[in-house]
Amino acid sequence: MTPVLAVRGVRLQRGLREILRDVSFTAGAGDVVALMGLSGSGKTTALRAVAGLDPFDAGEIRVGEITRGPGPVRRDHGRPRVGMVFQFHHLFEHLSAIDNVCLAPVHVQGVSRGDAVAVARRLFDDLGVGHRAGALPRELSGGEAQRVAIARALALDPPLLLLDEPTASLDPARRGELGSTLRGLAATGRALLVTSHDDDFVRDWATTVVILADGEVVEQGDPHRVLTEPRHPATQALLRGSP
């Protein structure tokens, strides 16, 4: 079965600095792939390149049946293939939680408002924020905002969901909840790509881990194996650095 996401030989530089060097990895339906690395290793840049927010200079990124090469990013026509949850969520500040979720279905896909609201309510209920539908983003707690942001990304039912540092602002108890939510989303036939600093979280919930160091993939595979018996010095450094 072809993977949902295939990143092949991606190089990305800003000026003279190479931020990603020959990065390759894949994510299949049902996978939760974790990108790990020290700060500055390029994991968020890799995520942004996959999301189509940053152009890259060589290689290709395929999502579903659409392949993108180097050069300026053109907007996908129709339904975006990728949903993204930003580290700081970036919920539209002037819209209520439910309007955040309905915006793209109504204006990009042309779904009727009634149908969009129904989908949004179901997503909110599944994610446990049904009671916050009318709240404005600034009234939401960090965890609530994250779940609204996940609902917004899922509203268009993308085959690939990206999450940038989803554990960063959660306390340990909440991390478990998030992990099982992500596994549940993957189980419905989606591929998930997640950046994280938290090796316990990755060990418990990811199906694959990709270690980045200085813009290169230095190690990848089953998280239990990679994070328990690290082979590359960068992975060892990463694990030493975590609390």
Add this chain to the structure above:
Amino acid sequence: MLRLAGLAMLTLAALSSSGLHASKASGLQAFEPSFLLWGGDAEGGAPFVEADPHDPSRVVGLDVDIATLIARALGREPRFVQITFTSLDQSAARGDFDLGLSGIEDTPARRAAVAATMPYYEFREVLTVRAADRDRFRSFADLKGHRVATLGGTIAYELLLVAEHDHGIVAVSYDDDVHPYGDLANGRVDAVLLDNVLADRSMRKVSGLYTDHAGVAVGHYIGVLGPTQTALRDRMNEILRAAMRDGRLEAILRRWGVWNDDQPPFFARVLADAPIAGTAIPQTTSISAMEMTRRYLPSLLMASLVTLALSCLSMALAVACGAVIAIGRVYGGAVTRLLLTTYVEVMRGTPILLQLFVIYYGLAAVVRLPASVAALIGLGLNYAAYESEIYRGALEAVSRGQLEAARVLGLSDRQALRLVRAPQAFRLALAPMTNDFVAMLKDSSLVSVLTVMELTKQTQIFATNLGSWVVPGVLCAGLYLTMSLPLAHLARRLEAAWQAPTAS
């Protein structure tokens, strides 16, 4: 612009004269100052007071000659201070100068407010029309429904207000006595009522006009002094009388080309102490300030509506143009950005009065805009520059993350602007916009230079006729506040509504 220059001069004059008044206050009655400080408006021009074409730092004119004559007879040197024509009475009362001379009309209200000299010239208020209309428009009755222009705050303007009531003409007030004739020639108005001196002067400059010298009323020029300066005034009257008797005044009037057959009998009457035929001005004189206020209130309210309507429409234009400019500067290409930046800098960097003059008078050869439309466009386009800067700042203040979130969701740039960026920017822009709207309410007073009768202009006319700024000033301030305070209140409520938590 001109008004501001006048204000600056006035301030300087006040500063330079303060030493003189300090010496007066010392109580030495026999002490004769070495200067006669006299005020006039060089913008009024020939033949009264104008900058000497050969040496613009000096002034020349018949009032200059009369001031010199009086000063010399007092054993003093004349020294000129520039005072805006409409402020001459107030400046006299304040003591900014010893004597005001600038073709000032003799009116009962003026006599009540200042110490007036005896009249030194008799003029007729004459009607000027386009030569083609000379048989069609012979009187106010013929001008029913037509626009008749004059200088605001003058006897002629009072006469037009009466004619507006009696004959159904439309009175149009100008801030100066030159543009009415230009606008008569190009068809913005159908007649001009001013005195024969001003009419003759303009007839020489503007062709195709006809003046009926029979005149609709008679008036006189006088000098004005501070209300307490009656002793000095009496000495000046004696000097003027002597000059009338021995032909020196006639020589001055002849020299400036304003001597005519009306003067000998007028001189004779003055020298014989005979009553001088008064001008047929409407009786606004004997009524009380209260009564005058009651009469002016409807026109002040009307002028407030003009101010409000003009401000609202101009602001709507400014908001629309400002939004387009801001979006062009944020999203446009290099050429678009350069053009729009140039526009903004030119509009912000030049006085709005200049822009109004250019739009109304400068463009008259190409497109003859009605005054209200020119005012609306002038204010709107000027404020558009300021609004665009607010919106540009607000658009750029919306975080990049918001735009990236929109992009990942598949929104086009246009949709992201419409659905995400603009609504958030608008909330940021609201407070400064309200601020600008209040400023617009006040700046709209500038359009009185284009003959639009808005609140400040109407107040000025009221104050001139009343001879005091106290009641008109308080009323005017009250009306402006009545308009601006609810706006500020509304803006605060809107801001609060957007900040308040919604029911969840």
